[in-house]
Amino acid sequence: MRAGQLDALVEAVEDGNGGDGDDDERGAGGVDFDGLRANRDGDGFRFRTPHTERTGLSEAEFREVAESNPWFVSNWYYWTREVGLGERGEQEAATRHHDGASARHTFLRWAENADDYGVPERYEALAEGVSREWGQLCVTATVADHGERRYHLRHVADADADLSSLDVYTDPLEARSIVTYDERGRYRPLKTAPTLRDGWAFTDLDGRSLVDTVDVVYPATIPNWYREREGRLDVSHWDETAERQTGIYDVVDELDEEAVEWIAESCCVDSQCLKRRMWDKDEESELDADRGDGVFPCREPCSLVVAAARKWTTLEREESRTYEFELTPSEKEQVEDIIDAVAEGRTDEIREADVYEGANRYRARFLRAKRFDDEGNLSGTPTDGE
Amino acid sequence: MQALVIVAHGSHLNPDSSAPTYDHADTIRDVGAFDEVKTGFWKEEPSLREVLRTVESDEVFVVPMFISEGYFTEQVIPRELRLDGWDVSQWESDGLSASHATLTASDTNQRVHYCGPVGTHESMTDVLVRRAESVTGDPNVGKGFGLAVVGHGTERNENSAKAIEYHAERIREMDRFDEVQALYMDEEPEVDDVTDCFESDDVVVVPLFIADGFHTQEDIPEDVGLTDDYREGYPVPAEVDGHRIWYAGAVGTEALMADVVLERAAEAGADVDDAVEIVRKRTRGTPAAGD
Ligand code: SF4
Numbered sequence: 301m302r303a304g305q306l307d308a309l310v311e312a313v314e315d316g317n318g319g320d321g322d323d324d325e326r327g328a329g330g331v332d333f334d335g336l337r338a339n340r341d342g343d344g345f346r347f348r349t350p351h352t353e354r355t356g357l358s359e360a361e362f363r364e365v366a367e368s369n370p371w372f373v374s375n376w377y378y379w380t381r382e383v384g385l386g387e388r389g390e391q392e393a394a395t396r397h398h399d400g401a402s403a404r405h406t407f408l409r410w411a412e413n414a415d416d417y418g419v420p421e422r423y424e425a426l427a428e429g430v431s432r433e434w435g436q437l438c439v440t441a442t443v444a445d446h447g448e449r450r451y452h453l454r455h456v457a458d459a460d461a462d463l464s465s466l467d468v469y470t471d472p473l474e475a476r477s478i479v480t481y482d483e484r485g486r487y488r489p490l491k492t493a494p495t496l497r498d499g500w501a502f503t504d505l506d507g508r509s510l511v512d513t514v515d516v517v518y519p520a521t522i523p524n525w526y527r528e529r530e531g532r533l534d535v536s537h538w539d540e541t542a543e544r545q546t547g548i549y550d551v552v553d554e555l556d557e558e559a560v561e562w563i564a565e566s567c568c569v570d571s572q573c574l575k576r577r578m579w580d581k582d583e584e585s586e587l588d589a590d591r592g593d594g595v596f597p598c599r600e601p602c603s604l605v606v607a608a609a610r611k612w613t614t615l616e617r618e619e620s621r622t623y624e625f626e627l628t629p630s631e632k633e634q635v636e637d638i639i640d641a642v643a644e645g646r647t648d649e650i651r652e653a654d655v656y657e658g659a660n661r662y663r664a665r666f667l668r669a670k671r672f673d674d675e676g677n678l679s680g681t682p683t684d685g686e
Numbered sequence: 687m688q689a690l691v692i693v694a695h696g697s698h699l700n701p702d703s704s705a706p707t708y709d710h711a712d713t714i715r716d717v718g719a720f721d722e723v724k725t726g727f728w729k730e731e732p733s734l735r736e737v738l739r740t741v742e743s744d745e746v747f748v749v750p751m752f753i754s755e756g757y758f759t760e761q762v763i764p765r766e767l768r769l770d771g772w773d774v775s776q777w778e779s780d781g782l783s784a785s786h787a788t789l790t791a792s793d794t795n796q797r798v799h800y801c802g803p804v805g806t807h808e809s810m811t812d813v814l815v816r817r818a819e820s821v822t823g824d825p826n827v828g829k830g831f832g833l834a835v836v837g838h839g840t841e842r843n844e845n846s847a848k849a850i851e852y853h854a855e856r857i858r859e860m861d862r863f864d865e866v867q868a869l870y871m872d873e874e875p876e877v878d879d880v881t882d883c884f885e886s887d888d889v890v891v892v893p894l895f896i897a898d899g900f901h902t903q904e905d906i907p908e909d910v911g912l913t914d915d916y917r918e919g920y921p922v923p924a925e926v927d928g929h930r931i932w933y934a935g936a937v938g939t940e941a942l943m944a945d946v947v948l949e950r951a952a953e954a955g956a957d958v959d960d961a962v963e964i965v966r967k968r969t970r971g972t973p974a975a976g977d
Contacts, residue, residue: 400742476708480701489698491731515740519732523739534793536735544765547757603729604698 301370302446305377306363312380313338313345313362333380335418336372338362350418371423374447382448383408383507403526404511411451411510412441431459434595435518435574436496439510451510455498466501472512475502479517484648490604492518492574492594521575521596528578528597536600538563539582545606552609557581559616564589567605568598571644625679627671634658634667687743689722690714690951693734693763694751694896696727703897704730706938707751713944713969719961720747720951728758734766738794746791746798747951751896751938753805753837754845755784768793769800781845782806782852786954799954804938804946805849805894811856816942816970818863818890821922821934828862832886836893836906839872847873850894863890871905878909881927888923888930896938907933941969 312331330339330346337348344356347365349372354365366373383405409415412422412430422430426443429452433439438459440452458466469475482488482495502513514522527533536544538560542553555563564587568577575598577591601609627635637658641647650657657663673680692711697703707725715723726737738746748767750759755777764772769789776787784802791798804810818833819825835857837850847870854868864886869877880891891910893902904916912920912933923930937943945965952958 400740403739404742473712487699487701489730515732520736520740524736546761546765600735602731603733607698607729 301367301374301377305373305381305446306366308377308381309338309366309373310359310363313340331376333376334372334414336369336376338366351420371419371447375419375423378447378449379405379409399526399530400523403523404507406526406529407511407514407522408441408449408451408507411439412449434514435492435521436494437514437517439514449507451505451507453502453505453510453513455496455500457498458501461501463501463503466499469500469502470504470509472502472505472509472516475513475516490573490602492521492596492598493572494570494574518574518596524599525596533578533597533599535578537579537582538601541579541601541606542609549606549610551613552606554613555609555616557585559612561587561589563601563605563609563612566643567608568592570594573598623679623681625671625681627679631667631671634663638664687721688745688747688956689724689741689743690720690947690956691724691726691737691741691746691748692751692947693726693737693748693767694728695758696730697899698729700899703899706897706936706943709939709941710751710944710947713941713965714948714961717961717964717968719948719958720956728762728766734763735768735793738767738791738796738798741794741796744796746796747801747954747956748798749801749947749950750803751947752803753894753896754849755779755781755803755806756845759784759803764789764800767791767798767800769798772800777802781848786950788954799951799956801950801954804943804950805896806852807946807950808856809946809949810894810937811853813940813942813946814853814892814894814937815857815860815862817892817934817937817940818932820940821890821892821932822888827890829864830886830888831863832865832867832884832889833857833863834867834869834877834880834883834889834891836869836871836877836891838895838901839870853894871901871909876909877906878911880910880931881929884929886929888932890932890934892934892937895936898936898939902936942966944969 309331315329331337335350337346339346341355345359345362346355347357347362349369352365352369357365384401411432412426414422417425423443426441426449429440429442431438431440433456436456438454438456442450442452444450454461454466478497478500479488479491481497483497488495496517505513511522524533539553542555545552560581564577567573568575569590570592573592574594575592575596576594578597579600580586641650641659647659650660652661654660655663671679675682677683692707694704694707704725704727711723711725714720721743722741724737724741726732726734728734732740750763752758760774768791770792772787772789777784779802784806786799786801788797788799790796814835818827835850835854838846840847850868850870854866857863858866865884867875867883869875869880869883871877875883880889893906895902907913907916907920910931910933911926912924912931920933923932945962948958948962948965952962
């Protein structure tokens with residue numbers, strides 16, 4: 301705790317401008333935050349924590365008591381003065397629906413489990429570091445001198461890695477170089493795909509930089525998560541989103557409910573996207589596909605899904621036909637294996653010589669050599685033939 | 687608090703598409719004229735639907751990184767940003783003159799100053815010239831040189847040709863290059879015929895595109911005859927039919943573009959102090975972003 305923090309506390313008590321408190325306490329002024337209550341009681345000061353209660357204090361006595369409870373004071377100072385926005389500020393911001401600062405505040409509180417633990421337990425835990433998972437991010441909060449929080453960010457896979465084995469960054473914008481490509485060097489158009497590279501760490505971030513860094517890795521997830529917590533996440537369901545589209549995407553509202561189901565099943569499950577899907581066909585018709593377990597919600601079909609849906613809309617206009625193919629039972633299974641391996645992105649894992657795998661490259665080449673004609677038609681059956 | 691939000695198309699396939707937007711945002715962020723500088727995309731994240739949620743400021747200047755007024759600037763961006771009561775007539779534009787309009791974003795209640803696209807701003811002309819300077823390495827380039835401004839053409843958007851013509855005409859009026867010509871990918875005069883369109887031995891070809899991608903990296907180099915196969919690359923300058931062609935790539939990657947973004951915001955009322963000057967100084971003579 302610094303002297304300035306204590307001065308600020310005294311001032312807040314004098315002004316009745318502590319930032320927060322229950323409605324009935326507010327009239328009395330003072331400070332009411334995370335278990336710390338301080339106000340003027342008649343002529344004297346009052347100082348209360350879950351473990352201490354002192355009343356009728358002179359200012360000098362008040363300062364002395366506060367000084368012997370430095371955690372409560374520095375905690376109050378950090379949240380109301382450095383992060384800004386006590387609860388009252390939050391409520392005001394919330395009613396205006398413009399709540400970037402409240403979202404940041406709430407996220408930082410989440411990072412240290414502030415809802416679940418009191419100040420002493422939290423300070424003890426913060427001394428070691430409190431870690432939480434945000435998608436594939438591991439966010440660690442620690443407490444530095446005078447209650448200042450410092451935050452560290454890594455890939456969850458590196459949670460226990462030695463810092464010297466990681467590339468260390470400090471500027472939030474440097475995260476762009478991490479999120480653009482997956483570990484095989486492929487472009488990641490969907491930031492919440494579970495393909496975040498590991499091997500890096502951001503250290504010693506302040507609250508704002510932490511939020512900025514998370515926003516580069518998983519853009520807009522914090523504000524949407526915050527709105528969800530506040531019970532006012534606005535969800536745009538499939539129908540509404542599809543109807544809004546114009547230009548080349550105008551067609552996507554043609555897809556029927558079953559196809560929308562397939563979209564959610566193919567794109568929005570945890571193996572493909574870490575957002576938790578909150579949208580459905582419309583408000584009444586829930587889709588069966590798994591929503592995912594992600595900590596942050598998905599409030600409407602993303603541009604990737606809408607763009608894919610455009611292709612599917614044109615494909616779904618085609619009628620099925622009956623073709624005749626000659627395949628042995630094993631070859632039919634092999635076709636199924638190949639589709640499955642591609643759909644799951646497993647083709648790279650299949651070993652060169654593992655001909656027991658249907659999707660093995662040599663097996664696929666053998667099948668092609670045997671069953672394709674010179675035009676590449678399966679079983680020699682032309683695609684457009686009658 | 688005031689924020690700048692640069693909105694751009696972005697791509698699901700090519701990370702180069704958003705790179706210039708990030709670069710220019712970084713340049714502007716560094717001069718500290720705004721409390722926040724953010725980027726939002728049609729095809730990347732944060733999406734246009736959600737970018738305003740990532741902004742804490744009440745006052746937001748939105749500048750579209752697009753070449754022309756049209757479908758994106760008039761329909762898609764205002765709709766996705768939920769600009770309440772938007773009507774394109776608020777820009778009172780003839781297709782080239784959109785400056786800004788002030789609206790409320792119904793999603794966040796922020797006051798949004800929605801600016802015209804960078805491509806139609808008059809200072810974009812300077813960026814095209816700067817591009818010619820950076821690709822030739824000659825700050826005085828002009829004498830003995832022809833300059834071709836290349837656009838997509840009318841197929842996509844009738845205003846796109848207007849923007850190309852507008853800047854070509856302004857460069858012509860500077861009397862700096864021996865010849866200036868607007869060329870198109872999809873209409874006459876075509877970029878394929880570039881060597882027929884110029885008498886000068888040296889011709890700088892600058893595509894008026896925001897980002898390098900398929901068109902500027904693959905189509906145009908092959909159409910112009912710089913190479914038969916873009917994957918093999920091409921020299922700058924390259925000899926084509928007795929001319930030396932200095933192919934510049936997308937103008938949007940030029941560092942000076944940050945200046946156009948700032949000017950757009952300043953004209954919409956952003957308090958940018960001398961940031962415009964600083965940005966101009968910093969981006970002058972620096973190699974183009976990505977070079
Ligand atoms: S729609 Fe949402 S859940 Fe589905 S892939 Fe896109 S971001 Fe993920």
